[in-house]
Amino acid sequence: MLERTELLVSGPAQALGALLDVPVPDLGQEGLPPLWHWIYLLDRPAQADLGPDGHAERGVLPEPPGPGRRRMWAGGQVRTRGPLRCGEPATRTAEVLSVQEKHGRSGPLTFVSVGHRIRQGGRLVVEERQDIVYRDASGAVTVPDAGPVVPAADDEWPIEVTPALLFRFSALTYNAHRIHYDRDYARAVEGYPGLLTHGPLQALAMAEAARARGCTGDVLFDYRLVSPLFDDQGMVVRAVAEGNLVTAGVRDRYGRRTATAEMRRAGS
Numbered sequence: 332m333l334e335r336t337e338l339l340v341s342g343p344a345q346a347l348g349a350l351l352d353v354p355v356p357d358l359g360q361e362g363l364p365p366l367w368h369w370i371y372l373l374d375r376p377a378q379a380d381l382g383p384d385g386h387a388e389r390g391v392l393p394e395p396p397g398p399g400r401r402r403m404w405a406g407g408q409v410r411t412r413g414p415l416r417c418g419e420p421a422t423r424t425a426e427v428l429s430v431q432e433k434h435g436r437s438g439p440l441t442f443v444s445v446g447h448r449i450r451q452g453g454r455l456v457v458e459e460r461q462d463i464v465y466r467d468a469s470g471a472v473t474v475p476d477a478g479p480v481v482p483a484a485d486d487e488w489p490i491e492v493t494p495a496l497l498f499r500f501s502a503l504t505y506n507a508h509r510i511h512y513d514r515d516y517a518r519a520v521e522g523y524p525g526l527l528t529h530g531p532l533q534a535l536a537m538a539e540a541a542r543a544r545g546c547t548g549d550v551l552f553d554y555r556l557v558s559p560l561f562d563d564q565g566m567v568v569r570a571v572a573e574g575n576l577v578t579a580g581v582r583d584r585y586g587r588r589t590a591t592a593e594m595r596r597a598g599s
């Protein structure tokens with residue numbers, strides 16, 4: 332079990348608001364919007380504990396299941412149970428919930444689910460499961476050939492994916508994974524055609540599209556990264572509200588789905 336306590340300050344939230352060009356609520360009253368806790372209470376591994384991929388290989392959860400495995404964020408579930416406010420301390424605890432060996436189209440896969448809980452003022456305010464997948468170094472990720480560009484519809488939110496956007500998100504989440512900023516490494520070592528768009532960035536974009544449709548406060552957010560999104564493919568986000576349920580997705584500019592999510596107000 333890992334535990335970290337710190338005072339939440341407004342700077343990171345202001346930076347995320349600027350990164351995504353979305354409104355920042357009153358952080359001391361309303362608290363952080365859903366998923367924004369991902370830029371707080373971060374692991375701060377020593378430089379000596381980073382592996383060859385730039386990700387920590389010791390002292391964080393999960394630790395890689397073996398040398399040379401390719402870490403990816405696969406999906407998860409977030410339940411918010413109350414406001415997580417800036418100006419007050421909060422504590423995050425983390426523990427491994429399960430490890431599952433599977434075989435996919437890209438070869439052997441190890442799924443590690445990590446449970447995170449954030450408490451503030453004696454209350455549990457965020458409860459989360461993060462699914463991290465480790466691919467085998469020999470496994471290949473296949474990306475279908477791009478078709479024609481599908482222009483963003485009126486109800487879609489196009490986001491230009493540039494190295495600067497990816498770098499700023501890595502900085503905000505203190506994530507040194509080289510697949511997001513080191514193109515030579517991403518291509519030559521991990522076999523991707525370009526820089527990878529972070530899973531949490533796609534999930535946050537979906538949660539923001541849902542927030543724009545009024546889904547915020549105490550929510551249950553389920554999401555999956557279904558295919559890698561590279562930096563030259565753009566990012567188009569859409570959220571559709573039907574009653575209490577918001578269904579969201581990310582596609583690239585050619586119409587290929589890369590992430591899906593469902594978000595609903597908790598308790599209804």
Ligand SMILES: CC(C)(COP(=O)(O)OP(=O)(O)OC[C@H]1O[C@@H](n2cnc3c(N)ncnc32)[C@H](O)[C@@H]1OP(=O)(O)O)[C@@H](O)C(=O)NCCC(=O)NCCSC(=O)C[C@](C)(O)C(=O)O
Nearest residue numbers: 403404405406434435436437508529530555556557558559
């Ligand atoms: C996950 C990949 C490798 C599986 O790809 P695949 O084609 O090999 O798998 P499959 O054949 O579709 O499925 C095999 C089994 O895995 C399961 N499965 C399949 N997908 C998932 C999922 N998402 N969550 C949970 N389970 C999943 C699936 O249900 C099936 O289970 P079964 O045998 O029991 O039926 C593939 O879908 C993929 O590449 N997805 C995109 C991942 C991605 O781009 N993540 C974001 C970038 S990495 C990142 O942000 C990192 C970060 C922030 O820096 C950091 O944490 O360090």
